Amino acid sequence: METRLQKLIADAGIASRRHAEELITAGEVTVNGKVITELGTKADPERDHIKVRGKLINPQLAARENVYVLLNKPRGFLTSLSDPEKRPLITELFPPALGRLHPVGRLDFNTEGLLIMTNDGELTNYVTAARNHVRKVYEAKVKGVPSEDQIERLRRGIRLEDGTRTAPAEVKSTGYTVTNAWFEVILYEGRNQQIRRMFDAVGHSVLKLKRVRIGHVTDEGLPLGHWRYLTPEEVARLKGGPKKGAGKRRKKSTAKPSQEVAGKALEKSDGAASKKPARAAAKRGAGHSSGSE
Incomplete structure (x- = not known):
């Protein structure tokens, strides 16, 4: 699979991605004997010979072990590897020994829930491509109680404020009070802050969001802030098949951010429900919400 050279160099452990860009612009990277100086150039390590300062890096890339991690992301962390505003990053929730991992899709700063981190571009591409129909299941608490006509608009696909139209989605009511409603939302695509924008388009802002399932993988037994x-x-199933041995089995980890961070993330929700949401008894008490991306 073709990948940007700076990423391949970083994956091989030669340099950080930023330093890799400097190596490229300095003319110290070649692909099949040709000097590459243009950032964004892609290569396939299974087909191309890639050298940095004259040394072939294909063996390091071939020996690299793929890592697949599931995080139950708390609110207040940015799904990014860097941030000029110095906000807390999801990378702070993992030990450095895991190496450089990238997120499979995104959850916004104020959204909780499941996020896969990996160094496997094949899995990333499969899970995020809408054509592969990998279900992403969210729970949403919204302001007010949308009408059935408004919910039907969301199900059919709705035009957002920037003129784009969402694909059809599965939207099911799971509870309501006089002032709020809860929904389970299933998406197969992943636009920026899509669920928030969908409900904004029908006049009901999202108050809390959580992603609880990616494909067949759920948040069961994985507390907020843990991975x-x-x-x-x-x-194997996330890649679309029943193949075995797709990743090396490892022991489950209870690694997490500090008790303080995890504790803050596990905030209790407010309000008494006249009709309890499906997941309310164990997780919301009377009004815990869930997520979008």
Whole structure:
């Protein structure tokens, strides 16, 4: 699979991605004997010979072990590897020993829930491509109680404020009070802050969001702020098949941010529901919400 050279160099452990860009512009990277100086140039390590300062990096790339991690992201963390505003990053929730991982899709700063981190571009492309129909399931708490006509508009696909139209989505009511409603939303695509923007388009802003499932992988047994390795079977199914051995089995980890961060993330929700949401008894009490991206 073709990948940007700076990423391949970083994946091989030669340099950070920023330093890799400097190596490229300095003319110290070649592909099949040709000097490359243009950033954004792509290469396929299974087909192309890639050298940095005259040394072939293909063996390091071939020996690299793929890592697949599932995080239950708390609110207040940015799904990014860097931020000029110095906001908390999801990378702070992992030990450095995991190496450089990238997020599979995104969750916005104020959204909780499941996020896969990996160094496997194949899995990333499969899970995020709408054509592969990998379900992303969210729980949403919204302001007010939308009418059935408004919910039907969301199901059919709705035009957002920038003129784009969303694909059809599955939207199911799971509870309501006089002032709020809860929904389960299933998407197969992933636009920026899509669920928030969808409900804004029908006049009901999202108050809380959480992603609870990616494909067949759920948040069961994984507290906010904690992470674990995906099993080989989970990886194989996320790639679209029942293949075995897609990832090396590792012990489950309970690694997490500090108790203070995890504690803040587990905030209790307010309000008494006249009709309890489906997941309310264990997680919301009377009004916990869930997520979008």
